[in-house]
Amino acid sequence: MVRTLHATSLPCTILPMNKSSDLFEARRKELTEKEAPLAARMRPRTLDEFIGQAHIVGPGRLLRRAIQADQLSSVIFYGPPGTGKTTLARIIANTTRAHFIAINAVLAGVADIRAAIATAQERRGQFGQRTILFVDEVHRFNKAQQDALLPWVENGT
Numbered sequence: 731m732v733r734t735l736h737a738t739s740l741p742c743t744i745l746p747m748n749k750s751s752d753l754f755e756a757r758r759k760e761l762t763e764k765e766a767p768l769a770a771r772m773r774p775r776t777l778d779e780f781i782g783q784a785h786i787v788g789p790g791r792l793l794r795r796a797i798q799a800d801q802l803s804s805v806i807f808y809g810p811p812g813t814g815k816t817t818l819a820r821i822i823a824n825t826t827r828a829h830f831i832a833i834n835a836v837l838a839g840v841a842d843i844r845a846a847i848a849t850a851q852e853r854r855g856q857f858g859q860r861t862i863l864f865v866d867e868v869h870r871f872n873k874a875q876q877d878a879l880l881p882w883v884e885n886g887t
Contacts, residue, residue, distance in 0.1 A: 773817050782814060798827045804883050806868070819864040823866055828860040829853050835867040835875065843878045850887055 735801060763771070774780045777794055786793045796802045802822065807815035816832070823830035828856045850861035865871070871879070 737866070774814075774821065775824060777821055777825060780814065780818060783818075792809075797822050797825050802826070803886055816864065816866065819862060823862045826860065826862075828862045830862050830864065830865040834868065835865055835870040838875070840864075840874050840878045843875060847882050847887060850882075854887075 777797065780787060785791065787797075788794065793802075807813055807818060817834075820830060822828070829850070831849060833842055834848060846861075846863050850863065853859045853861055865879075
């Protein structure tokens with residue numbers, strides 16, 4: 731006897747899949763976070779934990795209000811290594827629930843930039859989620875890299 735099961739008769743969960751995710755992505759992320767160096771595990775995760783720059787990210791200040799209202803678009807953080815630029819970018823991504831992509835201008839090519847933009851567009855279309863593209867060492871971008879990114883910065887992608 732052959733029984734036909736219809737999809738409507740079985741409880742199921744449809745997981746969104748894209749080129750960068752698979753069934754084991756959550757476990758990989760969990761292990762990576764557990765095994766991260768102490769400095770990475772102790773990094774501030776909220777604006778309240780972030781120390782410094784109180785004149786701009788303190789309670790009621792301009793940048794903090796923009797972050798909390800999810801009204802932030804393109805920003806440039808400038809400063810020497812170790813001053814919290816990457817940490818603040820990650821806090822912004824967590825606070826706004828945006829997807830976070832980090833690339834290094836020295837190591838990333840035009841293909842990497844285009845892939846990041848494609849991911850941002852895909853997530854926006856599928857999930858309505860914004861993406862924060864953090865470009866470390868942005869001052870080292872060459873002309874081709876700048877040209878690949880500029881239209882997307884200008885249109886707010």
